[in-house]
Amino acid sequence: MSDPVLKVENINVYYGSIHAIKGISFEVYEGEIVTLIGANGAGKSTTLNTISGLLHPATGSVSFLGESLAKVQPHKIVEKGLAQVPEGRRVFAQMTVQENLEMGAYTQTGGLAEDLDKVYTLFPRLKERMHQTAGTLSGGEQQMLAMGRALMSRPKLLMLDEPSMGLAPILVEQIFDIIADLHRTGATILLVEQNAQMALSIASRGYVMETGKIVTTGTGEELLASEAVRKAYLGG
Ligand SMILES: Nc1ncnc2c1ncn2[C@@H]1O[C@H](COP(=O)(O)OP(=O)(O)OP(=O)(O)O)[C@@H](O)[C@H]1O
Ligand SMILES: [Mg+2]
Structure with a gap:
């Protein structure tokens, strides 16, 4: 191994x-x-x-x-x-969805548009809400945003x-489906x-x-x- x-x-x-x-x-x-x-x-x-x-x-x-x-x-x-999504998500409430995602990319020097695109493909809900402030998102959407923000750093x-x-149970299933999808993509x-x-x-x-x-x-x-x-x- x-x-x-x-x-x-x-x-x-x-x-x-x-x-x-x-x-x-x-x-x-x-x-x-x-x-x-x-x-x-x-x-x-x-x-x-x-x-x-x-x-x-x-x-x-x-x-x-x-x-x-x-x-x-x-x-x-x-x-x-190494990226961590902490307990209780902690998104930047006053910033928009897209600004939160951009903050996640601060370790990267290029490829921002491409990385945003990947996250929005994984989380279409975030794409629909890209200009909404993060504090107004539902709990599940904030979890998606916290995960999306971590992914913007291209973690290993x-x-x-x-x-x-x-x-809620339906959202738990969605989040786990996304985690399983991430796993399938390596x-x-x-x-x-x-x-x-x-x-x-x-x-x-x-x-x-x-x-x-x-x-x-x-x-x-x-x-x-x-x-x-x-x-x-x-x-x-
Ligand atoms: N800042 C802190 N100061 C003192 N004790 C702490 C602190 N943070 C955690 N602990 C203690 O350390 C132990 C482990 O806590 P931890 O938060 O790692 O548990 P956890 O498994 O994540 O629990 P949960 O499922 O409730 O999130 C607990 O007994 C907790 O009381
Ligand atoms: Mg804990």
């Missing part, structure tokens, strides 16, 4: 005296959708925020494309091709933190979800987190079929 795009090795992360991440390790290979699932407070967002450089591990290492990220500033990490790894949060994705059923159904592999540790791992199919995972996350 080739080298992983992302390699997380035995990281420990603290918030003051709270030991939030307790020695977790995992990898993401090119072309995979890997999902981290787990209950509220398991440490999923903390893990993503550590990878993107917003938090620092007390011990352990994160490497992206074979390079340690230990001393790399978050904006440099984005330039290297896209990290999504609970893209289905707070969305994107490499690290997906954090509480919606274990949906996440595992599109994932190549998954890791189950509980109170700061990885307790189970397997292919999406294996985890969907696992008795322990079913009991804990899939309603029996």
Whole structure:
């Protein structure tokens, strides 16, 4: 197997005296959708925020494309091709849809029109609303915009933190369809979800987190079929 795009090795992360991440390790290979699932407070967002450089591990290492990220500033990490769509989307409310997308392309020197075109093809709803201010979009549309904005940086790894949060079931399906489409076109994705059923159904592999540790791992199919995972996350 080739080298992983992302390699997380035995990281420990603290918030003051709270030991939030307790020695977790995992990898993401090119072309995979890997999902981290787990209950509220398991440490999923903390893990993503550590990878993107917003938090620092007390011990352990994160490497992206074979390079340690230990001393790399978050904006440099984005330039290297690692994009994160944070929990709760956070679009620029006062800016239009198109301005938000253009902000996402700040790491790029050319190809803006082409990149906008790709995002608008993926999200026709955003195209219809390109001049609307982002704060007036529905929750689902804001999620689409946050994902579109991340894609504008042409990421080599896209990290999504609970893209289905707070969305109606029909929109959850649409968002997951789009994630599966991105995967089919070759994107490499690290997906954090509480919606274990949906996440595992599109994932190549998954890791189950509980109170700061990885307790189970397997292919999406294996985890969907696992008795322990079913009991804990899939309603029996
Ligand atoms: N800024 C913070 N200060 C102190 N403790 C924090 C902070 N952020 C998170 N924690 C704690 O770290 C643990 C992991 O939180 P985290 O947000 O990573 O969980 P999560 O798996 O993303 O949960 P959720 O599904 O609710 O988003 C929790 O116990 C939480 O209370
Ligand atoms: Mg979270």
